[in-house]
Amino acid sequence: MPEKLTEDQLTSHLARLPQWRRDGDTLRRTVQARDFPAAIAVVDEVARVAEEMDHHPDIDIRWRTLHFAVSTHSVGGLTELDIQLAQRIDAVTDNE
Ligand SMILES: C[C@H](O)[C@H](O)[C@H]1CNC2=NC(N)=NC(=O)C2=N1
Numbered sequence: 522m523p524e525k526l527t528e529d530q531l532t533s534h535l536a537r538l539p540q541w542r543r544d545g546d547t548l549r550r551t552v553q554a555r556d557f558p559a560a561i562a563v564v565d566e567v568a569r570v571a572e573e574m575d576h577h578p579d580i581d582i583r584w585r586t587l588h589f590a591v592s593t594h595s596v597g598g599l600t601e602l603d604i605q606l607a608q609r610i611d612a613v614t615d616n617e
Pocket residue numbers: 575576577578591592593594595596
């Protein structure tokens with residue numbers, strides 16, 4: 522079971538994730554793709570990454586706008602896995 526990050530750890534990680542905001546025990550980021558198929562392609566790639574990590578974001582699809590929410594449900598908080606998943610989502614969406 523991963524451990525919850527401390528406030529200090531979270532603060533330093535978030536400094537390197539400028540596109541993410543903290544909402545309590547969740548990290549959130551919105552991505553605007555160029556059109557609906559491009560948004561679905563991003564979701565598809567994020568799904569591949571999530572399966573590889575066995576760590577899964579909540580994804581809300583609104584036409585070409587994607588809302589990602591990342592949290593570790595099993596510990597009820599934020600862990601290193603959430604930071605890694607956020608970085609991987611950034612890498613997938615770099616060219617959006
Ligand atoms: C059995 C499996 O490892 C767990 O259910 C995993 C799967 N993906 C998960 N994803 C997220 N975000 N949080 C979890 O606690 C979690 N648990």
